[in-house]
Amino acid sequence: MIPLWLTIVSILSLIAAFSSAALIIIDLRKRPQPMAVMNPVWPITALYFGPIGLWAYYALGRAAKPQSAEMSGHNGHHHHDGSDQPFWISTFIGSTHCGAGCTLGDIIAEFLVFFTGAAFVGSTFGTELVLDYVFAFTLGVAFQYFSIAPMRGLGLKDGIIAAVKADFLSLTAFEVGLFGWMALMRFVFFGPHLHPDSPVYWFMMQIGMIIGFATTYPMNWFLVRAGIKEAM
Template sequence: MVAPWLLVLSWLGIAVAAVSAAWLVIDIYGRGYRPPMAIMGIVWPVTALYFGPVAVWAYRRWGRPKSSRWQREHGREPDEAPRWAGPALGTSHCGAGCTLGDIAAEFAVFLLGAELLGSTLLAEYVGDYVLALVLGIVFQYLAIAPMRGLGLRRGLAEAAKADVLSLTSFEVGLFGWMALMSLVFFPHPHLRPDHVTYWFLMQVGMVIGFATSYPVNVWLVRKGIKESM
């Protein structure tokens, strides 16, 4: 069903991403380079699940220098990040909620054998979006509320305002790729979440989702709806 070269590439892609995420967890929690915004300690490893070494590079450049340990070791504040980096970090924050929601929903739909209007893909869309929305708002609340000193109700409202459009644009890119996976690349039989190539292709889809969400995050930051990170 899957070409040998794609199977090898899939295992390689998943392995590199897993090692990248593990390295980030060790560096943040084991070595003590904890970010001042606690939720980013989760965002960085989750981002590595689909961006792999790119996430490690971005963390070493803009994530680790924000930690108090790095600043004590170097005796200075970190260099100012380029203007495009802030929205990119915001996109990764949104993407982490999407990624965790997608992983949980994909396995749930698979294990339950769920369908919507006779379509597994539609069931995946609904499950992915709902869980991604819930986790995305929670992630955004944990970022916005401490920075703005907001209570629970106001914080959740502002988190939803900042994250719904960003999250939706991420899922638009991912869902388009999932349609290609299901209807074009592997129509019969469909790939399922119990196959490594499924998750390798989902990594690709999440990178595409990042690309479709980034311009929206730039706009949200410019309008002051979302914080630059």
């Protein structure tokens, strides 16, 4: 039996998250990101970080206001130009990039398993983990490709190879944190009775994705320092 207070907290958290994502989307219409792939990344980040994601967007990632042609050569800047900001900010933004692909993949996979009842070896939980990773990896590589390929001037094949190299470890680190939390949800806190049709489920997944962000952050730090990923 899920306590009423937890259901209320979950609903409020989801409302705050969707509201934060909506505010970012509205602002992006006026101030699109210089790197186009970051336009979906910031709203998706707000879906699990909520108001913290909104703060991070305004404090760390918001683009400069578009200027008229005669002013475009003067005083223009962008918050997330990796050349003029602290390394921890570049790593944070790179981690949001990784987290967005994982989050979107996880959402798709969770609903797919829930609505189809798909089960590998008789386990829907095992199916969730497998499909979460597959969808997260696919979308993560796509997100990574559209950042690395333009920055390095790579073609399709080389861009995909570079994206896989850059995203495999960071994505895996994110999923390790998330999957660990999902195991606690399943085997310690709620058993097999909590499903994606409950707001509590997605509140718990928000927590899991924040944990995933925490586990992928040091990996992104290492990958950028090693030159495997680009600073965002």
